[in-house]
Amino acid sequence: MLLLPLMFGMLGTQLVTGRLISANGRYRIYPILGGTLMTAGAPALLLLDGDTPTALASALTLPIGAGIGLVMQSTTLITMNSADPRDMGAANGTLTLARTIGGSLGIALLGSLYAARMRDGLAARLGPAEADRLTTGGELTPALLPGLPEQTADAVRLAVTDGLHVMLLGAVLLGAAVFALSWLVRETPLSMRAWVERLHAFAGEDGLWAGRFQFGDWLDPAAPPDAPGYRQMEVRPLPGYGLTWAEADLETPYGNAGVAWRISGGTLILEARVPPGTEAIVHLPGREPFRAGPGHHQWKAELPPPASPEVIADAVDDARLGERLTRVMTAHGVIGDPAALAARGLRLPLSELASVVVPRATPEQVARLQSALEEQLRP
Numbered sequence: 539m540l541l542l543p544l545m546f547g548m549l550g551t552q553l554v555t556g557r558l559i560s561a562n563g564r565y566r567i568y569p570i571l572g573g574t575l576m577t578a579g580a581p582a583l584l585l586l587d588g589d590t591p592t593a594l595a596s597a598l599t600l601p602i603g604a605g606i607g608l609v610m611q612s613t614t615l616i617t618m619n620s621a622d623p624r625d626m627g628a629a630n631g632t633l634t635l636a637r638t639i640g641g642s643l644g645i646a647l648l649g650s651l652y653a654a655r656m657r658d659g660l661a662a663r664l665g666p667a668e669a670d671r672l673t674t675g676g677e678l679t680p681a682l683l684p685g686l687p688e689q690t691a692d693a694v695r696l697a698v699t700d701g702l703h704v705m706l707l708g709a710v711l712l713g714a715a716v717f718a719l720s721w722l723v724r725e726t727p728l729s730m731r732a733w734v735e736r737l738h739a740f741a742g743e744d745g746l747w748a749g750r751f752q753f754g755d756w757l758d759p760a761a762p763p764d765a766p767g768y769r770q771m772e773v774r775p776l777p778g779y780g781l782t783w784a785e786a787d788l789e790t791p792y793g794n795a796g797v798a799w800r801i802s803g804g805t806l807i808l809e810a811r812v813p814p815g816t817e818a819i820v821h822l823p824g825r826e827p828f829r830a831g832p833g834h835h836q837w838k839a840e841l842p843p844p845a846s847p848e849v850i851a852d853a854v855d856d857a858r859l860g861e862r863l864t865r866v867m868t869a870h871g872v873i874g875d876p877a878a879l880a881a882r883g884l885r886l887p888l889s890e891l892a893s894v895v896v897p898r899a900t901p902e903q904v905a906r907l908q909s910a911l912e913e914q915l916r917p
Contacts, residue, residue, distance in 0.1 A: 540596045547603030552611040565612050565619075566725035572608030573717025575601045580709040587699050602709070609716060610637075616723065648708050652701040659697030664690060773810050774821040775799040777841065792816055806839045850891055851884040853915070862914045867895055870907050888915065 551572075559565045579601030586595055614633065621629035653673075660669035672694070683691050775784070777799065787796035793813035800807050811834050812818045818830040822839040853859050872895055883894040892899075892908035899907070 540592070541599060543597055544599035544603035544606075547600045548607035548610070551604045551607030555608055555611040556615070559612070559615055564725065565615055566720075566723050568608045568612035569616075569720035569723060570717065572605045572612065573713055573720050575605030575608065576713030577605075577710060577717055578713075579605055580706045580713055583706050584703055586702060587696075605713065609720075644712070648705045651708055652705040654701075655704040656697045656701035659700040660693060663693040663696065769815065770817050770819065771795055771812065772819045772821070773797050773808070775806065775808055777801055777806060787811070790816070801841065804841055806841050808837045808839070810835045810837075849885055849887055850880055850894065853888055853891070859914065863891070863911055866910050866914060867907070870910060872896060872907075888912075 555568050559568070579598075582601060583598050585598065614630075617629050617633045618626060657669050657673050660672060664672075668690075672690075683694060686694065775797070783798075783800035785796070785798035787794055789795075790813055792815045794811060795813050795816065796809075796811040798809045806823060808820075808822065810818055810820065810830065812830060812832045814832045816832060818835075819827055820830055820835075820837065821827050822837060823841055824839060853863060880891070880895060883890065886894060888911075889908070891911055892904045896904060896907060
């Protein structure tokens with residue numbers, strides 16, 4: 539219960555930091571602030587002594603908890619922002635492992651300092667023999683203090699305070715190291731991968747996936763009512779939206795159907811795995827749709843040069859432009875996830891972007907937002 543301020547401080551700052559970083563895309567300042575709070579919060583606990591009120595001792599843990607929360611949340615976002623999509627799991631696992639090892643080593647090191655300083659304090663006040671008797675076997679607990687002689691109980695309180703002070707000095711050094719290392723963080727724009735992933739979730743049926751499968755009359759309205767299912771699949775790769783590769787597969791009654799594509803030097807390399815008894819309709823840039831039978835296929839196509847954005851999806855395709863538009867929307871008080879809002883009208887012209895993201899705004903508000911957005915579209 540005494541550590542509740544520390545826990546609530548850590549939890550609260552993590553929640554607030556995540557919201558702030560999502561709103562403005564800036565994150566370098568947060569680990570610096572976290573290191574500052576940790577470095578300043580540990581010396582504040584040096585005020586503790588045997589006569590410190592319990593409520594004050596508990597409240598003094600709040601700055602350290604807030605500092606830890608600032609560092610933990612920001613380092614998580616920095617790690618995920620720096621990793622490629624295919625390495626996201628490994629990066630997250632490495633971060634968790636590093637925190638686990640660091641926490642274990644920190645507890646072992648600081649705990650050793652605490653125990654050694656506490657024993658030295660007991661030995662100086664009660665003698666080595668009594669210190670060994672009290673500390674051997676781990677039987678000295680707060681519940682035993684009321685039953686100890688007054689002189690011994692006072693010596694134990696002072697020894698515990700001495701051990702805590704040594705441990706806090708170690709925490710000051712660790713906080714200072716965090717503060718110094720935080721200045722080495724290089725802030726780069728937040729990746730558009732999160733935007734892209736949310737667009738996939740909100741607009742997958744619009745063809746943003748690696749390949750959209752169409753089987754029988756499930757997704758093909760032109761198929762006869764009695765057409766057998768899983769006999770036809772449509773492969774329509776749509777590179778862009780910040781992606782340079784993608785893949786997808788699906789188990790069908792006839793076997794595994796899969797699509798994968800990647801961009802290499804301006805060339806789209808498309809692979810498709812068509813199950814037996816299934817026909818694929820393939821769409822490639824610059825070519826008319828064609829059919830492919832069962833088996834493993836690979837095709838290559840030169841990608842056309844990027845055109846000026848005309849629809850909302852074109853703006854999302856440009857990572858830097860998408861970031862600028864997101865910041866404009868946030869600055870104008872757009873409430874909600876910009877990716878989810880924009881996904882409502884990916885095929886609409888850019889001139890309607892403001893009305894898509896703020897459908898309930900007044901015409902004047904829509905006009906002001908659209909004007910600000912169009913400023914970002916100018917060369």
